[in-house]
Amino acid sequence: MTEPTFFETPQPVDLATIAEWAGAELVRGDGAAEITGVAPVEAARPGMLVFFDNMIYADRLAATEAAACLVTKKHQAKVPDHVAVLVCKDAYKSWAQVLSKLYPAAVVPADPGPNTISERALVDPAARLERDVRVEAGAVIGAGVEIGSGTVVRANAVIGPGCRIGRHCVVGPNVTVQHALIGDRVYLHPGVCIGQDGFGYAMGPQGHLKVPQIGRVVIQDDVEIGANTTVDRGANRDTVIGEGTKIDNQVQIGHNVEIGRHCVIVSQVGLSGSCKLEDFVAIGGQSGVRGHVTIGMGAQIAAVSVVNDDVPVGGRYGGTPAKPVKQWFREVTALRKLAERTPST
Template structure:
C-alpha cells in the first residue's frame, strides 16, 4: 500500500512521497521502515520517535514534532486513521477462524493430550503431549498449548502461545481485545489489536481472570508467575518471573512488573507504571507511580508502606483525641 493510497482511504493530507510503500503498522516509538505510526496529543509533550520512522499520521497539534524527511499524513483523527490502515493490511482471525467442526481437523493434537467433551479447537491450533483441554473450553485458531498444560472448563484462549506445565483455571479469558478507545469521525471506537499473549512455563492463571492481547506488541506473563482468580492483566503488560498477583489484581496497559514482586489482594496499578523486582504492594494499594526494586508500598495513592502507616496512625490519633490520649 502506498502513502498516496493511504491518504485517499483516510482523508488525510499528505506531505511527503506519495509512492512510499507501507507494509505494516507500529507505534511511533518502535516503527521500522515501511511501518506507519501515529502521533495523537495536545502538542505539549514531545513524543518518543523511532529513528527508522518514515511515515506518520499526526493531528495539527503534533505535526510540529515530526522530523524532517518523515512523511506526514495530517488528520484530526490520527489513531482512527492508523486503525483503518491496520485493518486493511491485516485480518485479525479472532472469532471468524473456526470451521464447522468443534475439533478442527486442521488442529494438531498430540495423541497423549486429552480433550474433554464440549471443547472447541480451531484450525491451526496445536495441543502438546499430556495437555488437558477442559469441558466446553475454547482454543482459538493458531493457538499453541504446551506439554502438560491444563485448560479449565469454559476457559477461552485466542491469539496466544501458552507454554508447558501451565494451569489455566475455569472461565479464564486469554487473548481478548484490550480496552482502547479511540476517537473517529463518528465518536468512540475500539482500537484494533494485533499483538498476542505469551504465557511462559509453569504459569498459573486463576478462575475468571483475563489477560488481554497486545495492541502491536505482545502481552507477556513470565515463568512461574502465579495469578489468582478474577484478575485483569491489560494489553502490553509484561510481568516478570515468579510474580504473585492475588485476587482482583488489576494491572493496566503497558505496566511492567519485575521478577519476584508480590501484589496483595485488590492491588491496582495505573497504566505505564514500572515496578521493580521483589517489590511488595500491600492489599488494596492503588499505585500511580514507579517503584524501585525491593520496596514495599501501600495505600491509595500508594506510597512507601512506613509512610502510609504513619499517616494512618497519625490521622487516627488526631481525629480521636480521647481514645488515643
C-alpha cells in the same frame, strides 16, 4: 445424604517418611509411628499431622489431639508434650510438600482417564495434537492449533485458530484461549479468558473509535492462572506472563502488560495496559496498577492499594496512592491521632 469425598484418603505413612518429604528433623516422637491424615490443629484426631506457624492459633495447638506437628524452631516449645515434633525451616512450605505427596490430585486435576478425544468435541482437521492429549466433551479446537502431549482440554473450553499450547498443561472448563502462545505445565482454571481484545479506544466528541488490538498473549512455563481471570492480548506488542508466575481468581490484566518471572498476584487485582512487573513482584488483593507504571524486582504491594507511580526494586508500598509502607503507617497514625483530638459534633 452421605458426605462426598473429593480426594482419596491417603495410605498411612510413617513419621520418618513425612520428615523426609518435609525436609524436617524429627526431634520428638517415634519415626515408625503412622500418620493417617492431615487436619487443622483444632480438628485433628489421633494419627493426624498438623502444622503451626501463627501465634494466633496457639490456644488451638495447646488443645490439639494430633499425632505430629510441623513447626519452626522458634515455635517448637508451643507443641504439647503428647505430639511428635518435626522441626523445619518453613512450616507452611513443608506442609505444602507433604500435602503434595499425600494428595497429588489436589495439585493438578485428578487423572482424566484415557487420553482420548471425545466424540462430542469439535477439533478442526487442521489442528495438530501430539500423542496423549485428552479433549473432553464440548471443547472446540480451531484450525492451526498445536497442543503438546500430556495436555488436558476440559469440557466446553475453546481454543482459537493458530494458538499453541505446550505439554502437560490443563485448560479448564469454559476457558477461552485466542491469539496466544502458551508454554509447558500451564494451568488455566475454569472460566479463564486469554487473548481477547484489549480495551483501546481513540476517544472524541463524535464517539470513540476502536483501536485494533494486533498483539498476542505469551504465557511462559509453569504459570497458574485462577478462575475467571482475564488476560487481554497486546495492542501493538505482546502481553507477557513470565515463567512460574501465580495469578489468583478474578484478576484483570490489560493489553501490553509485562509480568516477570515468579510473580504473585492476588485476587481482584487490576493491571492497566502497558504496566510492567519485574521478577518476583507480589501484589495484594484488590489493588490497582496504573498504566505505563513499572514495579521493580522483588517489590511488594499491600492489599487494596493504588499504584500511580513507579516502585523501586525491593520497595514495600501500600495505600492510596501507594507510598513506602513506613510513610504510609506514619500518615495513618497521624490521621488517627488527629481524629481522636477533634471534638465530635
